[in-house]
Amino acid sequence: MATGTVTPKSATNGKRSFPLEAVVTAAAAPMFVTDKNLVIRHISDAALGLFGYSRSEVVGKMTCADLCRTRLCRTNNCTINNCMRTGKPLTGRTVCQTRDGREMSVNAYCNALFDGQGAPIGGIEVLIDWTEAVDHAGQVSSINDAQAVIHFNMDGTIITANDNFLNAFGYTLPEVQGQHHSMLVEPDYKNSPEYRRFWEALNRGEAQVGEFKRIGKGGKEVWVQASYTPIKDLNGKPFKVVKYATDVTEQKLAQRGAMAEINRLIDSAKNGRLADRADVEKARGDFKRLFQGMNEMLDAFIAPLNVTAEYVARISKGDIPEKITDEYKGDFTEIKDNLNVLIDALNGLIEAVVTMAKATEEGQLDTRVDTSEFQGIWQRIVQTLNDTAEGVVVPLRDVGSVLDAMARKDFTRAVEKDYSGDYQELKRRTNVLGKNIRDAMAQINESANQFTEGARVIAESSQTLAQGAQEQSASVEEVTASVEELSRSIKGVKENAHVADKMAKEAKELAEQGRVAVGKSIEAMNLIRTSSDQIAEIIQVIS
Structure with a gap:
């Protein structure tokens, strides 16, 4: 192939020829010229830049097939071969590969080159890079499909x-x-x-x-x-x-349905309907898994809450449950631990009350509960229990001390300390009891002295009566007067005895000694009655 001037077949009217190499090199479009064996003889700078080769690597060394590496190369569909064979310009779209293996979508415009006698001596090919346009078209097509x-x-x-x-x-x-x-x-x-x-x-x-x-x-x-x-x-x-x-209609409707279901659950929670759960069957797409997760979350949350509610209900009815042994995680563990602490505190408080009650029943009034085992309000309750026991024991000890003295026949003791309410009344009654016993003893002593004097008078009168009828007769009036005096004494003794008997009955339970003394007084009165009867018989005989 000559390198001087070349005339395309379409320009064989003989008007002009031009230097091919200069035209090709300076062309703005990627293009090259081959001989009839398809060896590249001229190539534009634009083509070298597009494929990534230098001029010395391509010119006279590479065929168009080596440069482009398309699926049409070296086949009967080779564009340049067909141009030289038919003598007609051809176009085609294919994919080329650059030096680094990048694929390009190109439109190829080919024409054959002929010598002066019209014989084909090679071909010229211009390439238009449609890669971006094809990519864009592909994107548009993909978008249109999707x-x-x-x-x-x-x-x-x-x-x-x-x-x-x-x-x-x-x-x-x-x-x-x-x-x-x-x-x-x-x-x-x-x-x-x-x-x-x-x-x-x-x-x-x-x-x-x-x-x-x-x-x-x-x-x-x-x-x-x-x-x-x-x-x-x-x-x-x-x-x-x-x-x-x-x-996105399905997603939107699913979202709307999901929000309605979520709002229903929120409303249920606000109104205490904790057993309500999301209807998974009504959910669509990803919301089905969301509903499942929500239900699992509610189960995890409400299970310990239900246990708490059950325990609180049982405790409110006086049924203290066993401590919780189920395993919980996170904050639920804190709820579990707090409930168990509450159960321990209540059991400890109950044990404290039972201990104090049993000690009181057995008379162990010095028994107290150790407050160091409790905290906060529980400690205050136990301390109040101890204080209450102390408030009961102190007045009982004072009253017991006075009653113990009375049992030892010491009626001089009295409860001195002031108390409030019923304890003050207990003090008053105890002191009144002691005073009544002391008064009764004084009256009993007085009555005993009167009994002694009456017996002495009776004895003297009896001796006088025994001296003989004559002397007795002389002293009838004197005896009569003595009898009358004695009768008055007896009447006074009886009255005093009734008073003493009444007072002794009031002090019967705690003053056994007084009861014995009253009994002795009654025996003395019986003797007096017997003596009086005898005197009456003697007087009758004398009369």
Whole structure:
């Protein structure tokens, strides 16, 4: 192949020829020239930069197949070979590989080169890198496959929509084309300032992104996560709007149902219906697992709460339960420990009360409970129990001391210390008892002296009567007077005896000695009665 001038077949009118190497090297597009054996003879700087090779590595050393490495190379579909064979320019789209293995989507434009006699001597190939365009087209295609897409004019009328959009809203394309976007919104929103501002923003070229509630065919509620993107011309003016949307209706309705169920559980908790649980069967998608987790959480929370409620109820009814032995975690362990401490405190308090009651029953009035084993209010309760026992024991000891003295026939003792309430009354009665016993003893002593004097008078009278009838006769009047005096004495003795008997009965239980003395007084009175009867008989004989 000559390296001077080359004339394309399409330019064989003989008007001009040009230096090929200079043209190719300076070309802005990636291009190269091969001989009829497909060895590269000229290549543009743009092509070297695209593939990553130097000129010395390529020119005269590499074929176009070595450079491009496409699936068409070295096959009957090789573009340059077909151009040389047919003499016609050809185009094709294929994928090339760069030096570092990166793939490029390219459009190849080929033409054959001929000598002056019209014989093919090689070919020229221009490459257009469509990688970004293909990627973009692929992305658009992928988006179109995956999302609901609809196109609008700037006035909101619908241009077209893909199947995803139509299926989501329940329409066919003829039903929506030429209609306004407002057919897809709620009536109130359609007439609102907010909707007007929505389209004003789009006409300013401002994209609108968010979650939107829309209305499908038959009033069907449709929720979409969407972006409304204004497409601008070369002058930067929006000429249409493309909406890319993902149908999130199911998720939205599931979320709404989940929130309703969560609010129901919250209401149940507020109103103490702790047995309520989320209905897992009503949940959709990920919310099913959420409901399961919520139920497990409620079970974990309410189980120890129910145990606490049960224990408190039992304790309130006087039924002290056994300590909790089940295993809990975290803060629930603290609740368990606190309940067990409460149970220990109540059992200790009950034991303390029983101990004090038993000690009182057995007369062990010095028994007290060790307050160091209790804390807080429990310690105060036990201390109050000890103080109560002390308040009972002190007056009982004082009264017992006085009664012990009385038992030892010492009626001079009295309770001196002042007390309150019933203890003061016990003190008064004890002291009154001692005083009554002392008074009774004094009256008994007085009556005994009177009995002695009466007996002496009787004895003297009896001796006088025994001296003979004559002397007796002489002293009848004297004896009569003595008898009358004696009768008066006897009457006084009787009266005193009745008083002494009454007082002795009052002191009977705690003054046994007084009872004995009263008994002796009664015996003396009987003797007096007997003597009186004898004297009466003697007087009758004398008379």
